[in-house]
Amino acid sequence: MNRWREVLSWVLQYYHVPEQLPPKVLELCILLYSQVKEPQVMLEAGSTWLRAQANQRLPELGSLLELYLEQVLLPLGLFEGAEELVRGCAGLDSEQQMALLGTVRESRRRRTQREETTSPAEEQQEPATETALGVLSQKLLTMLTLLRRALRSMSNHFCLLPYKKMLLATFLLYLVVVRLDPASPTSLPFIYKLVQLFRQAWAAVLSPIHRPPIRD
Numbered sequence: 001m002n003r004w005r006e007v008l009s010w011v012l013q014y015y016h017v018p019e020q021l022p023p024k025v026l027e028l029c030i031l032l033y034s035q036v037k038e039p040q041v042m043l044e045a046g047s048t049w050l051r052a053q054a055n056q057r058l059p060e061l062g063s064l065l066e067l068y069l070e071q072v073l074l075p076l077g078l079f080e081g082a083e084e085l086v087r088g089c090a091g092l093d094s095e096q097q098m099a100l101l102g103t104v105r106e107s108r109r110r111r112t113q114r115e116e117t118t119s120p121a122e123e124q125q126e127p128a129t130e131t132a133l134g135v136l137s138q139k140l141l142t143m144l145t146l147l148r149r150a151l152r153s154m155s156n157h158f159c160l161l162p163y164k165k166m167l168l169a170t171f172l173l174y175l176v177v178v179r180l181d182p183a184s185p186t187s188l189p190f191i192y193k194l195v196q197l198f199r200q201a202w203a204a205v206l207s208p209i210h211r212p213p214i215r216d
Contacts, residue, residue, distance in 0.1 A: 004032060004033075004036055007029060007032060007033075008029055008033075008041060008042070008045060011025060011029065012045075017048075018044070018045035018046075018048040018049050019048055019049050019052035019054065019055060021045070021049055023058060023060035023064055026045075026046065026049055026064060027060075027064060027067060029042060029045070030042050030046060030064075030067055030068060030071050030072060031067075031071065033072075034071035034072065034075075039071055039072040039075055039076060040072075040076060042068075042071075042072050043072060043073075043076075046068045046072055047068075047081075047085065049064075050064065050065055050068060050085060050089060051085070051088060051089075053090075055091070056089065056090050056091030057091060058091070061089065061091045061092070062091075062092060062096050065085070065086070065089060065092070065100065066100060066103070068085075069082050069085075069086075069100060069103060069104065070103075073085070074103075074104065074107045077111060079104055079107065079108045079111075082104045083101060083104050086100045086101055086104065087101075
């Protein structure tokens with residue numbers, strides 16, 4: 001139903017406080033808000049759950065802390081908070097703490113390296129944008145040229161059609177399509193006027209030499 005923004009508040013209606021969330025429910029909430037690119041929603045709830053004394057003895061503590069770091073704190077660049085959280089979890093042994101602290105340091109190093117290499121790329125961004133706009137403008141100009149040629153070809157084709165045949169076809173099409181029942185008494189005066197107009201147009205188009213006889 002695309003109501004993912006209401007998930008955390010809906011869950012807390014039943015468990016009242018974040019530290020009472022079941023580990024699986026917390027895991028699903030973290031994954032959900034990470035998937036929709038809003039991990040900051042889980043900042044307070046996740047930190048409260050991981051710091052709660054009652055959750056330090058749970059076997060899921062280590063996996064949930066690792067998930068929370070990878071999906072929430074580290075993507076947001078909160079490296080100092082991540083290190084503090086790892087050191088504050090009494091339920092972790094020394095090996096788990098060292099491994100998680102190593103993950104935080106590695107993420108910080110990659111972030112710093114990426115920021116250092118971003119500056120030259122930003123300097124080249126403007127020429128690249130201009131090049132892309134130039135290519136787009138060229139494609140648009142080519143499409144407009146082809147469209148103009150197509151319209152010109154169509155107009156030339158219609159101009160080559162005989163004027164007399166076009167006029168006759170238009171009149172017959174009008175009688176068939178517009179006046180569906182030419183024999184109706186209500187349509188007879190209208191058709192009579194059209195016949196008179198057609199005779200005048202016929203007389204104006206044809207020369208006196210090639211004018212065929214018109215009978216009443």
